[in-house]
Amino acid sequence: MAAFQYIALNDKGREEKGTLEADSSRQARQILRDKGLSPLTVDVTREEKASNNFLTNLLKPSLSVRELALVTRQLATLIAAGLPVEEAILAVSKQSENPKTQAMLAALRSKVMEGYSLANSLAEYPRAFPNLYRATVAAGEAAGHLDLVLNRLADFTESQHESRQRIQQAMVYPVILFVLTLAILAGLLGYVVPDIVKVFADTGQELPGLTIFIISLSDFVVNWGAVIVVLVIMLLVGAQRALQVPSIRLVWDRRLLHIWLVGKLSRGMNTAQFSSTLAILSASGVPLVDAMKISGQVLSNTWLQQKVSEATIKVSEGTSLHVALEQSGYFPPMMLHMIASGESSGELDEMLVRVSHHMQQDVEMIMGVLLSLFGPFMLLMMGGGVFVIVMAILLPIINLNQLVG
Numbered sequence: 591m592a593a594f595q596y597i598a599l600n601d602k603g604r605e606e607k608g609t610l611e612a613d614s615s616r617q618a619r620q621i622l623r624d625k626g627l628s629p630l631t632v633d634v635t636r637e638e639k640a641s642n643n644f645l646t647n648l649l650k651p652s653l654s655v656r657e658l659a660l661v662t663r664q665l666a667t668l669i670a671a672g673l674p675v676e677e678a679i680l681a682v683s684k685q686s687e688n689p690k691t692q693a694m695l696a697a698l699r700s701k702v703m704e705g706y707s708l709a710n711s712l713a714e715y716p717r718a719f720p721n722l723y724r725a726t727v728a729a730g731e732a733a734g735h736l737d738l739v740l741n742r743l744a745d746f747t748e749s750q751h752e753s754r755q756r757i758q759q760a761m762v763y764p765v766i767l768f769v770l771t772l773a774i775l776a777g778l779l780g781y782v783v784p785d786i787v788k789v790f791a792d793t794g795q796e797l798p799g800l801t802i803f804i805i806s807l808s809d810f811v812v813n814w815g816a817v818i819v820v821l822v823i824m825l826l827v828g829a830q831r832a833l834q835v836p837s838i839r840l841v842w843d844r845r846l847l848h849i850w851l852v853g854k855l856s857r858g859m860n861t862a863q864f865s866s867t868l869a870i871l872s873a874s875g876v877p878l879v880d881a882m883k884i885s886g887q888v889l890s891n892t893w894l895q896q897k898v899s900e901a902t903i904k905v906s907e908g909t910s911l912h913v914a915l916e917q918s919g920y921f922p923p924m925m926l927h928m929i930a931s932g933e934s935s936g937e938l939d940e941m942l943v944r945v946s947h948h949m950q951q952d953v954e955m956i957m958g959v960l961l962s963l964f965g966p967f968m969l970l971m972m973g974g975g976v977f978v979i980v981m982a983i984l985l986p987i988i989n990l991n992q993l994v995g
Contacts, residue, residue, distance in 0.1 A: 594618040595693060598627035605630070607689065609696040611703075652717035655754070657691065659747040666740035675736070676702045694718065707731055722867055725884050729875040739874045746870045753950060757957055764964045771972040776811060778979050783808040786983055797986055804982035836892070844893040847920065851960065858953045860891045861921055864898065866946035873939045879906045894920060911938070925949060 594615060597607050606627060612618035615632045622629045653661065661682055668678035676699050683695035694715060701711035709728035712719040719727075723743060730739025787805050797805070833839045847853045864885050871881035879902060886898035901914035912930040915921045925945050932941025 594632050596622060596629055596632045598622050598629045600628075601626055609683075609689075609693050611696060611700060652715075653691065653719075655747060655751040657688070658718070658723075659744050659751060661686075661691075661695075662740050662747060663744040666737050666744055669740065670737035675708055708736070720888075722871065722884050722888060725876055725880065726871060726874045729871070733875045735875075742870055742874060746866065749950075750866070753954070756954065760957065760961050764961055764968065767965060767968045767972075771968055771975070774972060775975045775979075776815065778976065779804075779808045779811040780815060783979065783983075784812060798982075798989065800978070801982040801986055804979060840892050840896070843891045847891065847893065855953075855956055855960065856891060857894075857920060858922075858949070858956055860889045860894050861925065862946070862949035862953045863888055863890075864894075865925060865942065865949045869939070869942035869946040872942050878911065878938075882911075922949075922952075 594612060595607070595609050596618065597605055600606055610618055610621060612621055618632045619629045622632070664682045664685060665678050668681055669675065673681070679695055679699040679702065683692045683699070686692050686695065698711050698715070701714065702708060707728070709724050709731060712724045712727060726739055726743055727736070730736040733739075783804060787808070833842060846856055867885040867888050868881050871884060872878060876884070882898060882902040882905060886895050886902065889895045889898065897918040897920055901911075901918050904914040904917070905911055910930075910933055912926045912933060915929070916926050925948070928941050928945045928948070929938070932938040935941075
């Protein structure tokens with residue numbers, strides 16, 4: 591059966607849109623007539639028409655993290671209740687309010703009813719269901735515990751979403767403070783200082799060194815401020831494009847790991863992502879080597895990706911997981927000791943889950959410390975800048991009063 595998108599008129603003459611499944615467009619039209627609708631257009635969904643080329647995959651629908659978690663949780667609940675997979679997908683598609691999501695799930699159900707496994711059907715939509723998701727579902731289907739695996743996936747997706755939201759919300763205040771600091775200092779130097787300079791110029795008195803420096807800085811901002819802004823934007827765009835070159839990105843990511851504080855944060859975020867992904871894949875029954883390959887692909891740092899790939903090869907040759915990761919030199923000792931303990935006790939899956947929680951808490955703690963320091967630092971920077979400008983203005987006035995006195 592195929593999925594069809596339709597536009598039809600109801601008995602009141604109003605248009606209704608939706609999707610349905612049928613063997614042909616003729617049968618789809620008959621189904622609509624049986625429902626008391628007058629079909630205007632009945633077309634195969636774009637997802638059914640699409641071929642598996644690169645451009646088509648880019649045009650295929652995607653799901654937000656929140657939508658993916660919701661769909662996964664609903665599927666897990668319905669499958670655990672005993673519904674067949676295709677009926678569970680149908681129920682979830684009816685529950686969705688997004689027409690694109692409805693069409694995608696209808697097409698997904700058609701693939702399942704044609705005899706494809708759920709994991710193979712999900713592969714038609716790589717932008718909506720990433721490699722990690724599909725591999726976990728495949729392992730759940732093979733083990734016969736699809737509902738449990740989907741619940742784990744929903745927990746994992748929600749946890750990642752909540753963690754990302756906490757970081758984004760924590761970044762709002764420092765970013766606003768940084769922008770305000772730059773705007774206030776630029777406004778003072780560009781508009782306030784030049785007007786006051788005219789007053790000092792008329793007096794003809796000798797100005798203090800601090801005042802001369804602020805006047806020079808003000809002239810620079812007025813004359814070259816716009817040019818500097820354009821150059822900064824061009825530099826950022828050029829750097830972004832340069833980082834798209836694999837060799838340059840690899841060198842940059844390697845050096846990034848050794849920058850004070852930034853390197854620790856980057857290493858912590860990537861190792862937390864690696865451990866949490868490896869934990870859910872391993873707990874779902876994915877073989878360790880395959881789980882390591884997939885976990886390495888989700889890392890944002892290409893240098894760490896390369897190190898994980900090297901560790902994966904060593905594990906496939908018989909090296910233990912903790913030894914392979916230790917030889918890379920970028921994973922924290924606590925994580926390695928916990929993995930070693932799990933390997934020796936035969937409870938690696940459970941220990942990987944603990945490792946992922948520990949690493950996530952570690953990253954959140956580092957982020958909290960950095961953000962708590964960043965706010966006061968920006969306030970000191972803004973206050974210090976305003977203080978220097980005010981002193982540069984007051985010093986000539988004080989000197990003038992002393993001369994008059």
